[in-house]
């Protein structure tokens with residue numbers, strides 16, 4: 449079971465989670481994966497940036513907010529007689545956090561490695577507090593960091609990849625003996641460790657991934673993702689007021705949605721689950737009686753909607769490589785992707801003009817500059833590429849549904865729906881799985897495009 453930051457943001461929410469666990473504990477063997485409280489990770493990201501820029505005053509102020517949130521929750525959650533010990537543990541982490549931020553400010557340097565270390569405090573602070581809430585209700589608990597639970601990764605800080613064989617072996621070795629003694633392991637989501645013990649993170653939203661890695665290693669029957677909405681919905685309810693919950697969805701569809709949905713689920717989280725065919729259920733921690741969404745191997749039935757959901761990924765940019773010399777020149781695309789790949793730029797979407805004179809890639813806003821610089825170095829001045837252009841502040845609208853496969857006219861309906869709302873489409877791509885058609889529009893047009901498509905395919909209430 450993974451509890452998202454929104455499910456544990458306050459003392460009363462933590463107590464609610466403890467009651468959920470109490471209900472499952474007698475009959476099930478559980479591992480609990482815990483995210484950072486509320487917006488903690490965002491605050492830590494910002495604190496790190498402030499410190500790096502030398503704005504130590506502002507950094508300290510924000511840090512104080514994070515620290516006192518955790519400090520204040522302790523007496524409201526811990527059982528009598530346990531407050532002092534838990535508080536000491538939290539204060540110990542808090543002072544380590546102080547030193548980390550001071551160090552960043554002193555050096556004016558925030559490397560991917562020190563950033564991961566800084567971000568790890570969110571989960572490391574949250575997990576012992578939630579475990580204590582469960583212990584207060586009589587459950588036997590043990591707290592682990594991701595690394596202590598056995599999750600070992602490479603050293604791609606910021607987006608580390610788990611070493612599956614080693615991790616699986618270690619996870620089984622560490623968790624099974626606890627279960628035999630009816631102890632529930634509480635594992636920090638999002639963070640793991642390299643072979644030599646440096647803290648890594650699995651990428652933003654990575655607690656989902658932690659959960660599915662553990663589930664896969666332990667041969668779990670089900671993964672429960674507890675969040676603050678009733679399940680996976682036809683669109684982000686913050687954008688589309690009448691979005692509805694999807695009772696079932698296939699792994700293929702959910703993969704497309706999570707990849708493009710950014711916030712809803714970590715894009716790689718479903719891979720281990722899909723591979724082992726472990727069903728994933730997404731449920732609302734404040735309405736646990738609702739059935740939620742079941743993600744499983746079952747493909748959509750005939751008669752279901754052609755388009756199932758529309759998602760929006762913000763803060764992306766387009767990088768376009770162009771030149772008349774590219775026409776018919778073999779290997780240009782390979783060179784483009786190889787360059788981006790070796791500079792750790794993640795390409796989310798690709799399109800190539802049929803004249804072959806342009807190749808456009810969608811990448812995260814923060815990676816646009818790095819991508820352009822790398823491509824300039826690798827490709828300019830060789831005769832075939834004339835220009836490398838960039839456009840920041842766009843978003844991708846992804847339209848997903850396995851029923852789109854082989855159904856003619858879907859793309860036409862999508863484009864006329866957004867066209868009617870005067871939304872200008874900058875770039876288009878269709879996955880060869882045909883589960884997904886994606887468009888890139890400007891930052892300001894994104895929500896309107898989502899609403900237009902949602903309405904066109906009758907996905908609302």
Ligand code: ADP
Nearest residue numbers: 452453454675676677679680681683684711712
């Ligand atoms: P957690 O703290 O549980 O990890 P997140 O904030 O990461 O929660 O993700 C849950 C939020 O994702 C919801 O509150 C909702 O606003 C947003 N969201 C975006 N797209 C969807 C979607 N298709 N279905 C449901 N929620 C979505």
Ligand code: ASP
Nearest residue numbers: 483489638652653654655
């Ligand atoms: N706390 C981390 C984040 O905000 C991981 C997660 O919530 O899944 O990205």
Ligand code: MG
Nearest residue numbers: 452653711712
């Ligand atoms: Mg999340």
